[in-house]
Amino acid sequence: MKRFLTACVMVLASTSIAHASAVLTSIKPIQLITLELTKNISKPEVLLAANTSPHDYALRPSDVKRLHDAKLIIWYGKDLEPFLTKVLMKRDNVLTISEIEGLALREFTGHHHDHDGHDHGSHDPHFWLGYKPTLQVAEAIAEKLIQLDADNRSQYLANLQEFTQTLAQQNNDIALQLKPVSGVGYYVFHDAYGYFEQDFQLNHLGYFTVSPERKPGAKTLINIRKTLAEEQAKCVFSEPQFTPAVVQSVTRGSNAKTGVLDPLAVDIEVTEGSYFQFKQSLADSFSDCLVK
Numbered sequence: 001m002k003r004f005l006t007a008c009v010m011v012l013a014s015t016s017i018a019h020a021s022a023v024l025t026s027i028k029p030i031q032l033i034t035l036e037l038t039k040n041i042s043k044p045e046v047l048l049a050a051n052t053s054p055h056d057y058a059l060r061p062s063d064v065k066r067l068h069d070a071k072l073i074i075w076y077g078k079d080l081e082p083f084l085t086k087v088l089m090k091r092d093n094v095l096t097i098s099e100i101e102g103l104a105l106r107e108f109t110g111h112h113h114d115h116d117g118h119d120h121g122s123h124d125p126h127f128w129l130g131y132k133p134t135l136q137v138a139e140a141i142a143e144k145l146i147q148l149d150a151d152n153r154s155q156y157l158a159n160l161q162e163f164t165q166t167l168a169q170q171n172n173d174i175a176l177q178l179k180p181v182s183g184v185g186y187y188v189f190h191d192a193y194g195y196f197e198q199d200f201q202l203n204h205l206g207y208f209t210v211s212p213e214r215k216p217g218a219k220t221l222i223n224i225r226k227t228l229a230e231e232q233a234k235c236v237f238s239e240p241q242f243t244p245a246v247v248q249s250v251t252r253g254s255n256a257k258t259g260v261l262d263p264l265a266v267d268i269e270v271t272e273g274s275y276f277q278f279k280q281s282l283a284d285s286f287s288d289c290l291v292k
Contacts, residue, residue, distance in 0.1 A: 024066055026075035026084060027054060028265050029128040032275035034074060036163045037142050039272055041152050050266040051241050054081040055213060072148055074141060079121030095144045097137055104132045106194045126263060130195025131171045138163050170276055174283040175200055181290035186235040187224055192263040196282060205233050212242055221250055228254040235289035237261045259289030
């Protein structure tokens with residue numbers, strides 16, 4: 001009996017994608033989407049802590065081991081997580097989201113997002129804030145999961161169908177929620193919300209910085225103060241990962257309200273349904289700060 005139980009443990013430990021740490025995602029938003037697709041099978045893990053910047057991260061030996069042990073690795077691509085480019089080269093158990101054919105990515109206007117020696121590419125990597133690209137990515141993840149773990153095909157397909165239906169319903173609900181404030185002007189801390197803003201036709205007036213690692217320029221701050229003084233903007237949003245001192249400095253003396261937007265789901269617990277909780281929290285932040 002003891003030998004039989006030992007054999008069973010060995011078989012369970014070697015199962016493909018169903019093993020507890022079989023799926024490894026680079027960042028938390030990708031983990032939240034993947035979790036909805038692996039329900040009742042496994043729970044994906046994440047490489048980077050939610051408050052860690054992927055742009056200048058240095059891999060530790062423990063990270064390399066986790067990457068080596070993973071049955072499937074899901075990342076956005078070199079423009080968002082350049083530190084993974086070399087280690088993932090020539091591996092076939094990798095899903096590179098930015099290379100998904102036909103992915104509806106938003107093109108940055110006028111320039112590449114480059115600074116401090118990093119080129120962030122010509123397209124906005126924050127796909128998880130948009131309806132269409134999120135749906136496309138979910139379909140690609142489900143397809144890759146089935147390819148690597150055909151035994152659970154029916155469960156992956158059921159999970160994808162549920163995700164698709166819930167995403168569509170939530171998109172409609174948020175559209176109704178934000179319609180009354182769609183014309184109200186506001187500023188965000190950095191240029192991360194374009195997909196969400198396009199989906200719900202929000203009146204985005206600008207941002208403090210292209211990327212969180214770059215400090216806002218004096219000209220930008222002067223323009224924002226001028227707009228606030230003219231009361232064109234109702235709200236200024238900061239982010240939980242960054243000090244709001246610069247936001248407080250430009251809003252001081254104006255009638256503008258301040259809010260917080262969390263593009264990386266820092267404060268969202270990783271459980272079933274957490275991706276939708278994350279999207280709803282963004283909608284609530286917008287509606288609470290922009291309401292007349």
